[in-house]
Amino acid sequence: MDASGLHIDGNGVAGTLEEIFTTEITVAERICQSCGSRAPIGAHRAYHGAGLVLRCPACGDLGARVGALGDHHHVLELRGTWVLARSP
Numbered sequence: 001m002d003a004s005g006l007h008i009d010g011n012g013v014a015g016t017l018e019e020i021f022t023t024e025i026t027v028a029e030r031i032c033q034s035c036g037s038r039a040p041i042g043a044h045r046a047y048h049g050a051g052l053v054l055r056c057p058a059c060g061d062l063g064a065r066v067g068a069l070g071d072h073h074h075v076l077e078l079r080g081t082w083v084l085a086r087s088p
C-alpha cells in the first residue's frame with residue numbers, strides 16, 4: 001500500500017492549529033504525563049529564569065518550557081496532554 005495518499009502537508013491543517021493556539025490558555029487544562037492529574041494551566045506553578053517553565057501543581061513535573069529568541073520569536077516545548085477549547 002502506498003502511504004503517500006494518507007497524509008497532507010502541515011499547511012492543510014493551518015486553520016485548525018490557528019484555532020487551537022489562539023484560545024484562552026489560562027482556562028485550558030493539562031493532564032500530567034507523570035501523575036495523571038488534570039489541572040487548569042492557571043493553576044500550574046510558573047518559574048522565570050532564562051526562560052519560563054510551567055510545572056504540574058500536583059507532582060512538579062515539567063508541563064511547558066518557553067524561551068524567547070528575540071525578534072518576536074519563541075521556542076515552545078509542551079509536555080502531557082493539553083485540553084484546549086475553541087474560542088467562541
Ligand SMILES: [Zn+2]
Nearest residue numbers: 032035056059
Ligand atoms: Zn503531575
